[in-house]
Amino acid sequence: xxxxxxxxxxxxxxxxxxxxxxxxxxxxxxxxxxxxxxxxxxxxxxxxxxxxxxxxxxxxxxxxxxxxxxxxxxxxxxxxxxxxxxxxxxxxxxxxxxxxxxxxxxxxxxxxxxxxxxxxxxxxxxxxxxxxxxxxxxxxxxxxxxxxxxxxxxxxxxxxxxxxxxxxxxxxxxxxxxxxxxxxxxxxxxxxxxxxxxxxxxxxxxxxxxxxxxxxxxxxxxxxxxxxxxxxxxxxxxxxxxxxxxxxxxxxxxxxxxxxxxxxxxxxxxxxxxxxxxxxxxxxxxxxxxxxxxxxxxxxxxxxxxxxxxxxxxxxxxxxxxxxxxxxxxxxxxx
Amino acid sequence: xxxxxxxxxxxxxxxxxxxxxxxxxxxxxxxxxxxxxxxxxxxxxxxxxxxxxxxxxxxxxxxxxxxxxxxxxxxxxxxxxxxxxxxxxxxxxxxxxxxxxxxxxxxxxxxxxxxxxxxxxxxxxxxxxxxxxxxxxxxxxxxxxxxxxxxxxxxxxxxxxxxxxxxxxxxxxxxxxxxxxxxxxxxxxxxxxxxxxxxxxxxxxxxxxxxxxxxxxxxxxxxxxxxxxxxxxxxxxxxxxxxxxxxxxxxxxxxxxx
Numbered sequence: 329x330x331x332x333x334x335x336x337x338x339x340x341x342x343x344x345x346x347x348x349x350x351x352x353x354x355x356x357x358x359x360x361x362x363x364x365x366x367x368x369x370x371x372x373x374x375x376x377x378x379x380x381x382x383x384x385x386x387x388x389x390x391x392x393x394x395x396x397x398x399x400x401x402x403x404x405x406x407x408x409x410x411x412x413x414x415x416x417x418x419x420x421x422x423x424x425x426x427x428x429x430x431x432x433x434x435x436x437x438x439x440x441x442x443x444x445x446x447x448x449x450x451x452x453x454x455x456x457x458x459x460x461x462x463x464x465x466x467x468x469x470x471x472x473x474x475x476x477x478x479x480x481x482x483x484x485x486x487x488x489x490x491x492x493x494x495x496x497x498x499x500x501x502x503x504x505x506x507x508x509x510x511x512x513x514x515x516x517x518x519x520x521x522x523x524x525x526x527x528x529x530x531x532x533x534x535x536x537x538x539x540x541x542x543x544x545x546x547x548x549x550x551x552x553x554x555x556x557x558x559x560x561x562x563x564x565x566x567x568x569x570x571x572x573x574x575x576x577x578x579x580x581x582x583x584x585x586x587x588x589x590x591x592x593x594x595x596x597x598x599x600x601x602x603x604x605x606x607x608x609x610x611x612x613x614x615x616x617x618x619x620x621x622x623x624x625x626x627x628x629x630x631x632x633x634x635x636x637x638x639x640x641x642x643x644x645x646x647x648x649x650x651x652x653x654x655x656x657x658x659x660x661x662x663x
Numbered sequence: 664x665x666x667x668x669x670x671x672x673x674x675x676x677x678x679x680x681x682x683x684x685x686x687x688x689x690x691x692x693x694x695x696x697x698x699x700x701x702x703x704x705x706x707x708x709x710x711x712x713x714x715x716x717x718x719x720x721x722x723x724x725x726x727x728x729x730x731x732x733x734x735x736x737x738x739x740x741x742x743x744x745x746x747x748x749x750x751x752x753x754x755x756x757x758x759x760x761x762x763x764x765x766x767x768x769x770x771x772x773x774x775x776x777x778x779x780x781x782x783x784x785x786x787x788x789x790x791x792x793x794x795x796x797x798x799x800x801x802x803x804x805x806x807x808x809x810x811x812x813x814x815x816x817x818x819x820x821x822x823x824x825x826x827x828x829x830x831x832x833x834x835x836x837x838x839x840x841x842x843x844x845x846x847x848x849x850x851x852x853x854x855x856x857x858x859x860x861x862x863x864x865x866x867x868x869x870x871x872x873x874x875x876x877x878x879x880x881x882x883x884x885x886x887x888x889x890x891x892x893x894x895x896x897x898x899x900x901x902x903x904x905x906x907x908x909x910x911x912x913x914x915x916x917x918x919x920x921x
Contacts, residue, residue: 343920380765382921405767415759417674424677431670432766473762 332391333358333481333513334379339388341374341537348374350537351388356515356530358480361507363528364517365623371537372517373412376485379515380409393480405433408479410487414470418459422450422469425458426476433477444472448502464495471499475506482506484516488523496523503527521623533623535630552622553579555589557615558598561608569605570598587615667768667776668783671750675784684745688788691742692732692795697803699723701731725800726808729818732796733885736825737857737878739792740832744850746784747833751777752846761921771913774837778909781833785826793818821885828881831901832856834908841912841919874900 334356341349349371356362366372377383378397379390385398395403416425426441445454448468453461458469467487474482484503488496504527506512518524524531531548533540543551555578560566563580570578570586575598578588588598595612602609675681694700701718718731754760754777763773797818807814835856836849843849857878864872873879880897883889889897 377921380761382761382764384918384920401767401769403767404765407765409761409765411761411765415757415761417753417757417759419679420674420677428670428674429762429766431673432666432763432768434666 331357333360333393334362334515335391336375336379337389337391339375339378339385339390341371341378341383341386347537349378352534352537352539353388354532354539354542356513358513359507359511360530361503361514361516361528363524363531364515364534365519365521365524365531366517366534367519367627369536370519370534372519372534373485375534376409376411376483376515376517379483380404380407380411382411405477406479407481407483408474408477409483409485410467410470410474411483411485414466414473416458416466416469416473419457421455421457422461422472423454425469426472429473429476435477440476440478444476447475447505448472449498464491467491467495467499471502475510475512478510479512482512482514484514486517486519488518488520500527521619525619533626535627536634538630540626540630548619548622550579550581552619553587553589553615555587555615556593556595556598557581557613558586558588558602559584559610559612560586560602561610565605566602566607569602569607573601575601584610664768664772664776664779667763667766667773668780670763671776671780675749678749680745680749684742684749685788685791687742688739688792689795691735691738692792693799695732695735696728696796696799699731701734723800724806724808725797726814726817728796728800728805729793729814729821730886732792733821733825733882736829736881736885739789739825740829740857740878741854743785743788743829743833744853746781746788747836747853748846748850750781750784751837752840752849755840755844756846758921764921769913770916771910774841774909774912774916778830778834778837778905782826782830785830785833786822789822789826789829790818793822824884825881828877828884828901831877831904834905838908838912838915841915873897875904877901 332355334354336352336354339349339352340347352371352375354362364372364375374383378385379392381397381401381404390397392403393406397403417428420428422445423441426444427438430436430438430441445451448471450465450468450472453465456465458466461469467489471484471487474484488499491499500523503514503516507514516524516528525545525548528545530542530544532542558566561584563583563586566586567578567580570576570588575588575593576590578586578590580586599609599612718727718734721727723731754763760773764770768776797814809817832853836853839849839852840846857876860872860876861879863869864876874897880889880901884894884897
């Protein structure tokens with residue numbers, strides 16, 4: 329599978345009666361920084377542990393760098409990972425922990441260790457024992473151990489947990505450098521969408537063991553734009569009318585929706601203009617640009633669908649998926 | 664697997680506990696040799712009791728010393744629990760095995776490497792134990808007790824027998840560690856096992872228990888109380904136990920949530 333670093337198909341995982349993952353599929357392309365987003369307990373760590381072979385597979389398949397997980401350990405030698413908390417020997421110094429990891433990977437060049445220490449900014453702590461490092465420094469050590477052998481694929485589970493704001497910024501820069509300078513494909517998880525947004529090129533949103541949505545950064549940007557969302561019967565005709573009237577900038581989302589990205593757009597004036605032009609206006613809603621709201625809306629819709637499934641009303645009440653739509657009854661200004 | 668073993672030896676070289684263990688082993692050997700102490704934590708019976716009695720009342724040579732030290736290997740086993748914790752217990756208590764297993768090593772290689780490192784460490788420590796006795800005895804002006812060549816051969820056989828059969832006991836500890844994730848349970852098990860087997864042998868008279876009384880087997884082999892021709896069943900059982908514990912541990916770890 330050329331161009332795909334990680335291919336997960338129909339993976340399921342149960343712990344007793346609890347379903348941690350249910351038929352999850354996703355693909356990470358080479359060169360991606362794939363942000364896996366989900367609440368605590370959504371299944372992110374379970375998925376990463378399955379990829380790393382730290383948890384036995386139950387259903388589905390995972391192909392990592394062309395190797396099937398469970399059948400071969402070879403692919404694992406080409407990955408680096410920090411799953412849950414970084415694990416280092418507390419009685420060994422930063423350099424000694426890295427030396428240990430270097431030996432495990434069959435590396436003999438001490439420059440690899442120096443390079444990894446420099447890369448993560450731990451040069452001043454190279455002689456400090458791991459147990460004396462702060463949480464942020466331990467995260468850096470974990471990252472240094474993970475990148476020491478120049479892996480093709482890096483898996484980071486909640487790496488920004490416990491980092492202070494400046495640490496988060498530096499960590500973000502580190503990931504970007506890894507991706508750009510070493511062409512490392514990265515799978516990173518977090519429950520903080522805004523943080524992943526800063527670094528990721530693709531996103532997967534996981535909720536209660538289900539993959540809710542996968543989207544690219546441009547798709548997320550498009551879904552996340554602020555403005556006045558107009559629902560009409562003929563979007564192309566409405567676009568021509570708005571264009572002639574010089575209202576905008578705006579974008580046609582689909583056959584029935586336009587997004588006017590102008591804070592000063594007057595819904596009443598636009599409504600009158602469209603109706604006079606022969607367009608049936610179904611509604612206006614104000615769309616906010618908050619990633620968190622987008623995420624919460626998506627989860628709310630997923631919960632609603634889950635409830636409907638549980639009630640035995642599968643899809644008849646399913647709302648048209650406009651996850652970024654922030655309209656409320658109070659904000660709607662129907663014609 | 665070789666890289667993993669190298670990594671383990673590197674870690675041990677930077678672990679103070681290993682040097683403390685080495686010092687304790689040397690100290691214990693010196694103490695036994697100087698004070699002519701015989702015996703350890705065991706249920707004495709038969710030939711072993713006779714031999715202990717003889718040693719206590721005869722002038723000591725180097726050979727007497729190394730034989731007396733062999734009688735005390737049950738205590739050496741307790742010292743070696745520290746080695747078990749350093750080599751493999753710490754990996755599980757600190758969950759550093761995640762790094763190891765993600766490095767591409769198979770579960771079987773991981774467990775095999777841990778056992779091999781323990782065996783090599785045990786061989787080294789046991790050799791130091793005997794060589795310290797040799798040095799201490801010579802320093803106090805004792806005679807060799809037999810020719811130098813034969814003494815060297817005896818020390819080599821004692822070292823291999825004691826280290827191997829102690830390692831078999833620890834292999835049972837490894838499978839318990841992997842199955843339970845606790846370092847306490849295997850440590851207690853390693854302490855209790857020789858005593859429990861010895862006591863059961865005395866009270867229940869189950870003759871087959873002699874094959875799993877690994878410490879006693881080690882002593883009997885080292886002291887030539889078992890004839891070479893009779894040794895194979897003991898070796899067979901021990902190799903079987905090793906195979907079951909190493910492969911079993913690998914299978915458990917493969918099915919375990921790590």
